[in-house]
Amino acid sequence: MTRASWKGNFIKSNLIKKYLINKQQKKTIINKEWSRNSEIVKNFINNKLSVYNGKKFVSVLITEQMVGHKLGEFCLTKLPCAHKKKNNKNKKWAKK
Template identity: 40%
Template structure:
């Protein structure tokens, strides 16, 4: 390889497989070759001596713009790659009650046929999702207040 070549996926010991410079968009440069060793400049700025017999891949690791994507909020980063509970139950074809405190979530077609226990402020009430509920919010099907009446002598209606 000529000097100044961009490389990645570099072996440290022969036959062990690539261990250095494997992250998205990472690249190392071949600075010098002396005898049986080669000098590399790693992305961290470290200069390292490695055997010439060790293998490496020419070029830069793909997916360079992975950090440029705005996820919007902290939760989006935290839940990357996580399968939603509904999707998990659909793949297993199980019927398990899903407990949620979210009343603002919109009912989507994949929820049809599942029972979701929605919090009303005091307890979770199970609701069976049908096709007529798609597009509505979960909270629409569980009232939060219990009407107690307007009787004059009723102490419960006063504060």
């Protein structure tokens, strides 16, 4: 189920405070953020966020296309699976 529309967007209060402080200091980098379920708002465009993926912080530059999505969508927590290809040239009994 989707979130009820009457509840509005979820944004962690610390994230808003950090944004307002950095706006006064004219910085574009918001420090480390653990809240992956916070929604991206128009105010965050052209800012950099460091989002925690469970192991390290991944820097994410917010663009217009990201508005309305969650922060966690843009920093992967798991590596994509890459299977190794078999190399028959190394085997002596392989057909040539």
